[in-house]
Amino acid sequence: MNDDSLLDLEFEIIGGDFNQAGRVSTRLKSILKEVGFNPQVVRRVAISTYEAEMNVVMYARRGVLRFKASPQRISIVIEDEGQGIENIEMAMKEGYSTATDEMREMGFGAGMGLPNIKRNSDRFEITSEIGKGTRLKVTIIAGDGTRS
Amino acid sequence: MEPEAENIRYYHTLKILEEKCQGRMRCMRKCPTQAIRVRRGKAHILEELCIDCGECINACPEGAIVPLTDPVEQTSKFKCRVAIPSPVLYSQFSVDIHPPEIFAGLKKLGFDYVGDASSACEAMSMALRIYLEEHTGPWPVISSFCPAVIRFIQVEYPGLTEHIIPLEVPRELAAKEIKLELSRKLNLPLEEIGAIYLTSCPAKAVSIRQPAEKEKSWFNGSISIADIYNPLLSAIMSLREGEFEDDLNQPSAIGMGWKVLGGTCSFLESGNCVAVSGIVELTRILDDIEKSKLREVKYVEASFCPEGCIGGPLAVENAYVARVKTIRLEDRYGKRPRLQEERVRQLYHEGHYFLERRIQPRPIKPLHPDIAKSIALMKEKEKIYNLLPRVDCGLCGCPTCLTFAEDVVKGLLDISDCLYNSIRRRSSP
Numbered sequence: 074m075n076d077d078s079l080l081d082l083e084f085e086i087i088g089g090d091f092n093q094a095g096r097v098s099t100r101l102k103s104i105l106k107e108v109g110f111n112p113q114v115v116r117r118v119a120i121s122t123y124e125a126e127m128n129v130v131m132y133a134r135r136g137v138l139r140f141k142a143s144p145q146r147i148s149i150v151i152e153d154e155g156q157g158i159e160n161i162e163m164a165m166k167e168g169y170s171t172a173t174d175e176m177r178e179m180g181f182g183a184g185m186g187l188p189n190i191k192r193n194s195d196r197f198e199i200t201s202e203i204g205k206g207t208r209l210k211v212t213i214i215a216g217d218g219t220r221s
Numbered sequence: 222m223e224p225e226a227e228n229i230r231y232y233h234t235l236k237i238l239e240e241k242c243q244g245r246m247r248c249m250r251k252c253p254t255q256a257i258r259v260r261r262g263k264a265h266i267l268e269e270l271c272i273d274c275g276e277c278i279n280a281c282p283e284g285a286i287v288p289l290t291d292p293v294e295q296t297s298k299f300k301c302r303v304a305i306p307s308p309v310l311y312s313q314f315s316v317d318i319h320p321p322e323i324f325a326g327l328k329k330l331g332f333d334y335v336g337d338a339s340s341a342c343e344a345m346s347m348a349l350r351i352y353l354e355e356h357t358g359p360w361p362v363i364s365s366f367c368p369a370v371i372r373f374i375q376v377e378y379p380g381l382t383e384h385i386i387p388l389e390v391p392r393e394l395a396a397k398e399i400k401l402e403l404s405r406k407l408n409l410p411l412e413e414i415g416a417i418y419l420t421s422c423p424a425k426a427v428s429i430r431q432p433a434e435k436e437k438s439w440f441n442g443s444i445s446i447a448d449i450y451n452p453l454l455s456a457i458m459s460l461r462e463g464e465f466e467d468d469l470n471q472p473s474a475i476g477m478g479w480k481v482l483g484g485t486c487s488f489l490e491s492g493n494c495v496a497v498s499g500i501v502e503l504t505r506i507l508d509d510i511e512k513s514k515l516r517e518v519k520y521v522e523a524s525f526c527p528e529g530c531i532g533g534p535l536a537v538e539n540a541y542v543a544r545v546k547t548i549r550l551e552d553r554y555g556k557r558p559r560l561q562e563e564r565v566r567q568l569y570h571e572g573h574y575f576l577e578r579r580i581q582p583r584p585i586k587p588l589h590p591d592i593a594k595s596i597a598l599m600k601e602k603e604k605i606y607n608l609l610p611r612v613d614c615g616l617c618g619c620p621t622c623l624t625f626a627e628d629v630v631k632g633l634l635d636i637s638d639c640l641y642n643s644i645r646r647r648s649s650p
Contacts, residue, residue, distance in 0.1 A: 077593075077596070077597040077600070078592075078593035078594070078596045078597055079596070080596045080599060080600060082603075095508070095512065098512060099508060102511065104599060106379075106584065106585070107585070107587060107588060107595075107599065107627075108587055108588065108592060108595045108596055108599050109584075109586075109587025109588070109589075109590070109592055109595050110592070112379035112380035112582050112584060113380055115379075115380055116380035116381075116511060119380075119511050119512055120511070120512055120513050123512035123513075123514065124512075142596065143593075143596070144592040144593045144596065189513060215592075
C-alpha cells in the first residue's frame with residue numbers, strides 16, 4: 074500500500090475528564106469530512122469513536138486511540154489502562170451497564186455504548202483483562218476508494 | 222444519496238462592497254462556516270461554504286456587507302402584487318400598532334393585497350404534531366423552517382440531512398395558498414401574481430431564489446424588513462380612521478409564536494422537545510445528534526439567530542423587545558387554535574404539507590476528488606498545521622491556523638505568509 078494514502082493519527086484520552094470527552098471524535102469527524110469520505114461513513118466513525126472515548130473517560134485512567142484511514146477502510150484501536158470488563162458478553166447487551174449513579178445523573182452509562190459501536194462498525198473485536206484494561210478494535214469499510 | 226452537480230453555482234444574498242471594506246476581519250472571525258478570507262486588505266466570501274446566515278452583516282463596522290434583497294420599488298412587473306410579511310414584522314413597531322394597521326400601511330405603499338403568514342404557521346404547527354405522532358425514526362428530528370440551519374446542516378453535517386423534517390415551511394405554504402386563492406378570486410394566471418416576502422433573514426431571501434427542497438419558490442422576491450421599515454412606518458402614521466379595520470380573527474397567535482425561540486415546542490406541549498438557537502449552541506446540539514448522544518430528545522427546533530427569527534439580521538427591533546411584543550400580541554389575539562385539527566389532518570394525509578423533495582447533503586468539496594490523494598494532502602495539512610503557532614491570530618487573512626494550513630495545501634498561500642511565525646523567527650536570537 075502506498076504510504077501517502079494512509080492517514081495515521083494518535084490521540085490520548087484522559088480518564089474522568091468529562092469536559093474533554095468527545096473532542097477526539099469531533100476532530101476525526103472534521104478530518105474525514107474534509108478528506109471527502111461518504112457522510113454516512115463519517116457519521117459511523119463519529120458515533121463509534123465518541124462511544125469508545127466515553128468508555129475510556131468513564132471506566133479507565135487513561136487510554137490511547139489509534140486511527141488509521143485508507144481510501145478503502147478505517148480502523149480504530151482504543152487501548153486503555155483501567156478496570157477492564159468482567160463479562161464481555163453481558164457488556165455487549167443493550168441496557169447493561171456498570172455505571173455509577175453519579176455517571177447516570179450526568180446522562181451517561183445507559184448501557185448503549187458497546188452495542189452502539191458494534192452496530193456502527195463492520196468488524197468489532199474486543200479483549201479485556203480485569204484490573205489491566207480493555208482493547209477495542211473497530212473496522213469500518215469506507216468503500217472502493219472512489220467518491221460516493 | 223444524490224450528490225449535487227459538481228460545478229453548481231450557489232446563489233448568495235450577501236455582497237461585500239469592496240470600496241467600503243477596510244479589511245478589519247471582523248466578518249472573517251464571526252463567520253460560523255469559516256467562509257471568509259481577507260486577501261490584499263479586502264474580504265472575500267467562499268461561495269461554497271457560505272450559508273447566508275448574515276452574521277457578517279452585523280459584524281462589519283463599515284457596513285460594507287449588504288444583503289441583496291429586492292429594492293422596495295421593484296416588483297411592478299406583476300399585475301397583482303401581494304406582500305406577505307413574516308410575522309416578525311408584527312413585532313417591529315410600537316405596541317399600539319397592530320397587524321391590521323401594518324397591512325393597511327403596506328397597501329398604501331402600493332401592494333394590491335397583503336397576506337398573513339401566521340395562519341400557515343399554525344397549520345404547520347398542527348402538521349408537525351401529526352408528523353411526530355407518526356414518525357418512527359431516526360430520532361431526533363430537526364425543524365425545517367430556518368434556511369440557515371438547513372444550509373449549515375447540508376454543508377457541515379451532511380450525515381444529518383435525513384433528520385430534517387420533510388414538512389413544508391410556513392412561508393411557502395402561505396405563499397402557495399394565498400396565490401392560489403387570489404388566482405381563483407381575480408381570475409388571473411399565477412404568473413401575473415407577484416408574491417413578495419418581507420423578511421428579517423438574508424437566508425430566506427436566498428431560499429426564495431434557490432430553494433434547497435424544490436425547483437421553484439412560490440415567492441417572486443423578498444424585501445428586507447430593515448429596508449421597508451421607514452417608508453412603512455410613515456405610511457402607517459398617515460393612516461386615517463376608517464382606513465383599516467381591527468379584525469381580531471385575522472392573525473394567529475399560535476402562528477406568531479413560530480418566530481420566537483421555543484414557539485413550536487410550546488405548541489407541542491411535550492417534554493422531549495428542545496429549542497436551540499445561536500451558532501454555539503446549535504453546533505453543540507448537532508455534534509451530539511451526530512454522535513447519537515441525544516437519545517431522549519425527539520424534536521429539535523433549531524434557528525440560527527439567537528431568540529429565533531425575531532433576532533434576524535434584517536430586523537429593526539431589538540430581539541428581546543420584539544419577543545415581549547410578540548407575547549403581547551399573542552395575548553391580544555388569544556392562543557386558541559383558528560384551524561380545525563381534523564381538516565389539517567386530512568390535508569396532511571393528502572400530502573398538502575410536505576416538501577417537494579427531501580433535503581440533500583451539500584458536503585464541502587474535499588481536498589482532492591481522489592480520496593487517496595486527498596488523504597495525502599490531509600497529511601500534508603496536518604504537518605503544516607503543526608508548524609503553526611495555533612493562536613488563530615488571523616493576520617494571514619484566514620480565520621484560524623487550520624484554515625491557513627488548508628489554504629497552503631491548496632496552493633493559495635505559502636507557509637511564509639504566516640506573519641506570527643516570521644515575527645517570532647526575527648525576534649528569536
